[in-house]
Amino acid sequence: MGLNNTYKIVLGSARNAESPDVDSRLSLNLEQNFLQEAEFERIQDINLAELFFQERQKSDIFRPSTKITFLFDNSYVGETNYKPFRDNLYYVNSVSSALAACGSDQADSILWSGYPQYFEFDLIRTDNNVQGYTTPTINPVTQPHIDFETSKANSYNWNFYLSYAYENDSNKFLQCQNLFYPNIAHSWLSGDGIPFVIKNGKYNGHPVIFLYCSLKHNLSVGEYVELSFSYNNNNLFSVDYLGDGSFNSELYVVGLVDVGYLGNTFSDNVTGTLKRVINPDHPIDTRSTYYVRKHKILTNPEDAVLTNSGFELNPFRIEKKYEPKQLTPNQRGRLSVKNNGQTYTLSFSKDINLKDVVDNQLRPVSELFFTQIWIGKFGWTMKPISNNIGLRQGFSFNLQLNNDRPNPWWDSNPQQLNTNSLTNIQLQNFTQGGRTFYYNKPPVVNDVLDGALCEWNDFTFSENELSQIYHKFVFNDSVFNINLGSSANFNSNPYGYYYEPFNKIKVRDFSSYIEEGESQNVVGIPNYAAYSENSLSFRWRDVYTYGYVDETDAGVNFPFLNGVHYPFEITTFRVVPEGSNENQFINVIQDPTIDECE
Amino acid sequence: MNVSKYKMVLNPNNLQTNNDKYLDIPIELKWSELGQDDSIDEIQQRTVEEVIGKPTDFDCVRFGNKTYPFTTKTDINYVFNFFDSINGSLSNPTSWINSYEQQGFDINETYFISNSFAKSFFKLDLYDTDDSRTQINYLTLIIPTNLSTKIEIQKPFLPDLKPVKIPKFTLDYLGNKESFFIYWLKNTNYLNLTTFYMSAKFFNAKTGEFIRLTNRPFSSIGSFKFNQSEYFYYKVKLNYSDYTYEIFDYTSQNNEVRKGSSSDPINWYQYVNP
Secondary structure (H helix, E strand, O other): OOOOOOOEEOOHHHHOOOOOOOOEOOOOOOOOOOOOOOOOOOOOOOOHHHHHHHHHHHOOEEOOEEEEEEEEOOOOOEEEOOHHHHOOEEEOOHHHHHHHHHOOOOHHHOOEEEEEOHHHOOOOOOOOOOEOOOEOEOOOOEOOOOOOOHHHOOOOOEEEEEEEEEEEEOOOEEEEEOOOOOOOEEEEEHHHOEEEEEEEEEEOOEEEEEEEEOOOOOOOOOOEEEEEEEEOOEEEEEOOEEOOOEOOHHHOEEEEEOOOOOOOOOOOOOEEEEEEEOOOOOHHHHEEEEEEEEEEEOOOHHHEEEEEEEEEEOOOOOEEEEEOHHHOOOOOOEEEEEEOOEEEEEEEOOOEEOOOOEOOOOOEOOEEEEEEEEOOOOOOEOOOOEOOEOOEEEEHHHOOOEOOEOOHHHOOOOOOOOHHHEOOOEEEEEEEOOEEEEEEOOOOOOOEEEEEEEEEEOOOOEEEEEEOEEEEEOEOOOOOEOOOOOOHHHHHOOOOEEEOOEEEEEOOOEOOOOEEEOOOOOOOOOOOOEEEOOOOEEEEOOEOOOOOOOOOOOOOOOOEEOOEEOOEEEEEEEEEEOOOOOOOOOOOEOOOOOOOOO | OOOOOOOEOOOOOOHHHOOOEEOOOOOOOOOOOOOHHHHHHHHHHHHHHHHHOOOOOOOEEEEEEOOOOOOOOOOEEEEEEEEOOOOOOOOOHHHEEOOHHHHOOOHHHHHOOOHHHHOOEEEEEEEOOOOOOOOOEEEEEEEEHHHOEEEEEEOOOOOOEEEEEEOEEEEOOOOOOOOOOEEEEOOOOOOOOOEEEEEEEEEEOOOOEEEEEEOOOHHHHOOOOOOHHHHOOEEEEEEOOOOEEEEEEEEEOOEEEEEOOOOOOEEEEEOOOO
16 A cells, blocks of 8 residues: 655745745554454364363363271380370280289379271371370360360371472482492482492402492483592493392393403592583583472462371271270270271362473473471471471481491481471470470461472483482380380380381373484474483474373373362372381392303 | 466567467366365264254262361351240340250150150251252252250269260261261363351151251340241352361351351251241
8 A cells, every 4th residue: 555645845935925935744543443254154063072182171170089007006115194195095905904903003104015006197086085195084174185186187297288399409318228238328419319228249250330229319220320430530420230140130230341450440439420412423412400499389288178088998907996994094994995097088179280390300290299398286296406306307328227326317316416307397386284295386378398309300301209208207206205214325216117108199291202303493392391412403392182002001091070070099108117128138139131050 | 375476578589579478377176175075074973963962060079177277177067046935035145045846856755765756857958049949959968866965964863974966966977977968060061069057947747847957046046037048047158179168157148157166056047937
């Protein structure tokens, strides 16, 4: 479109003799009116499946739920003369205690020993009507140990949350004894990699340098390790063997061919750390990073809805017995329970909106974690160890017993205390009967907790969990002493229970293949893609659409209704007595894979 | 928008050569409707949504009884009283008795849980209003007779006291949980209804009759012509901030008294139809 009118600007004197010559300006008003003509008509067939698919992909709201199989073995016998605890034990010496009390002027001072009942560890307490313990006594009227609120029955012992991994910590100080050679200790930062000790040996007659790691190395033959020390300015070495022939050792032991290295670099008992490198020509691109994952809490304790999962029980037998009134300190007959097996269902009243929420690798969040934290409101466990913290944390390599005693990692002796074994969960307390009882202060939304020790590799674009994190709690020996007849040393490092606080549930999944592309040629490269100097392109894994599961079982397909995703997972929650489940390497020779002479 | 201002001046050096001056302004507009397809897609999507509707959240969440003030208790107590039609009098409030005997269930039937007793139940209906002409029943809570409280009484010809059930119910987070929780919409976008009016009926499986119940004995009402909204209902309020509910006795919208604790239970009385 052009301008049709021609404007002519003339001098004032040219138009009228008396007119002054002045500057002229031209103002142009540009105004358009136009009407859109109907170009065509649209017809759309409404396809229910397609519409469902679109709505499903559009939604970022999740309502996760889980069925929890709670596995707990009540294992520690202790003694107490604190009345509310003493009167509610599962007794193991009721006859001798009853006889002692019978002949004593001070029956109340007699120690009764037994197991704390199952209620003390159960996910939902049901002992809401025990006089003197959870309700006041009637004659005479006395205050109970805890005035039981039935609405809090599912939060006295444990609190339940949802969390996600949102950050990495490469500077976490870690310690352990070598898994294979407990006399050798390792101290390292989480970002340093995997600690190992060198032992020289032979494989098929060839000299081999074995690196004995304390956690799973996630290496394959043909890959490389970058060691924390060098030989002739080289610290990259090819992985030639996995395992030393003993059962399961291929997960922990790396073999390097000894080509005749000189000096003491690879001598026995040399310790160091290693990192996985996939391509030695591009060590920066293909080197793994190591870190402790940090979790952010998404819900508050009151958002959790925990109910019995019908009548479902775990397969282990229920242990209960009748305590005759003659053999109880308060002369009341009752049923006492040592172990039970109820299964539970956990859901949340709060919806989880994951729009624009990214994980610790800045990808869309693909995993949520059912998170359980020991509270111990009744005060059997917990006492301040340092900075008003009592709940401990460690990794799989900290669970090994040391001379049949708990690992030194857990020692609470002030001279030997390792503050890295403390969680960041503060204690609270209350006083009853002249004694102070401690319990953990429940975390709330946006609190941060340490998680698993992980490896990330930009080349494979995947995260690998090397070790779960574990929480450990022990009994408060001033109210319930389990170190019967033991020396004082044991009191600073007693046995306890440990558990995994995080149970994963997938809410999205990444492709099993890796996409690769250059920014100028490919549209839609996600902002979480990693640039590879090796291939001079971006690498990433696609987020699969909901409902699609590939042949490698990657993908998620859970119900979608009400405009909301309903992921569901069955979780097994184990509370393990220390020492019963340590990593052990039985000296089993694997079946030969080549011939009988191997 | 920046506007160019053109200024035309005379040639100051040679006025004789000053001629008319022309300004050619080439204004050319080329445009296309950027995003036209996107807009049409959006209209199409909106139209489809209008035709077949958007996903609506019908998921429910559970509401438990709110803790009573100055206590730690959350139990809810219902006490049902039946009219003693043999010895009772409509003007005497003690004619309404907390016992199943008035409904024809003798002690043996409640003690041994006969079929007719086991199949009887209380039905609590929750309506959106207390106007029986317009109200809609949104929720129903069923309390089976097997949850009844037991009291020890002396049975004829037996030496010991025996536990016999009476129509009184204590429901809580633990123990008797059936009908303690109210399950209602999690999202109020579809139906924003947080106040209900609860009426009660008793189904007597022995006679096959439904017995209606009022919140006061007839002796307090005094007349067969009474305001139904005042005597047939308790008010139930849901609280979405902590997912709890409270039940009120109300004589007017502004006069509400919380009920349900063990010391001040929710009392229901058989409505005696003239």
